[in-house]
Amino acid sequence: MLEEECRAAGVRIFLNTRVQEIQRDSGYLIRTNEAAFGAPVVVIATGGLSIPKMGATRFGYDVAKQFGVRVHECRPALVPLTLGAADRDRYCDLSGVSTEVVAASNGHSFREKMLITHRGLSGPAILQISSYWQAGEPVSIDLLPGTQGVAALCGSNTNRDINSARSLLRTRLPIRLADRWMELNAPGRWTNRDLIALEEHLHAWKVVPSGTEGYEKAEVTAGGVDTDELSAKTMECRRVPGLYFVGEVVDVTGHLGGFNFQWAWASGFSAGVAV
């Protein structure tokens, strides 16, 4: 359908052609590895840095800088987080285990599934929070959102010991995770205070990721061309007539759920109507 629309509008599509340089005089000169083209306007839609093996490049950011357009520092987002060696030893043999959590960092939180991987944590809750997480900061994970775990043993007549706590936790968490949690965190005594501390820990497990899986695995790139530099209506640079930036190269990062595609299409449409 897109190709048909392009044909109808007289668009020529050049495949396997890399834009290498853009110069501005009275209009724009675009040099590629194949040929050079003159044009009155240029729309930069070169995307972010994610998945370099699919053709991601820095070109759009470099063009922005060349024309004095502000660019916010880029970083991988919607990306799995990695754990340091100690936490990897504790948890990563549970790779494949997933559970619903609330993951929180920097004043943002997401209630979705978390997945333990062989290098750290992933799943929608972790991908979402990775867009807000800053290196060196903790991510707080509520493993039992909206429900109680071992605190139910407080004041009960059941034996207060690791077996009853584990049995209870197994009804709330995947069995392997419940068992590992009790292995690592069972208190020395089983007073009400100890049970409450254990409960609080389950609701606020503080993990300090060692990093992210990087652009190789990131679904998007946070940062990019400053939106204040662009007309919100047309995406044209306020200070550089005829130069437009659309899509992921712009500093707009959506949550999971199709919002990044939507932004790319909507901003491309706005520029298309304007040019």
Ligand SMILES: Cc1cc2nc3c(=O)[nH]c(=O)nc-3n(C[C@H](O)[C@H](O)[C@H](O)COP(=O)(O)OP(=O)(O)OC[C@H]3O[C@@H](n4cnc5c(N)ncnc54)[C@H](O)[C@@H]3O)c2cc1C
């Ligand atoms: C694995 C993965 C899964 C994703 N899943 C979703 C999802 O479910 N929902 C969602 O909303 N978003 C998703 N995204 C994000 C979404 O794909 C991007 O936000 C969107 O494609 C950005 O569109 P764009 O047109 O700005 O850039 P892109 O789609 O990245 O296109 C940019 C193009 O420019 C080309 N290019 C770069 N430099 C040059 C150059 N110098 N010369 C010529 N060409 C060049 C690149 O090769 C690329 O083909 C996902 C991304 C990844 C990587």
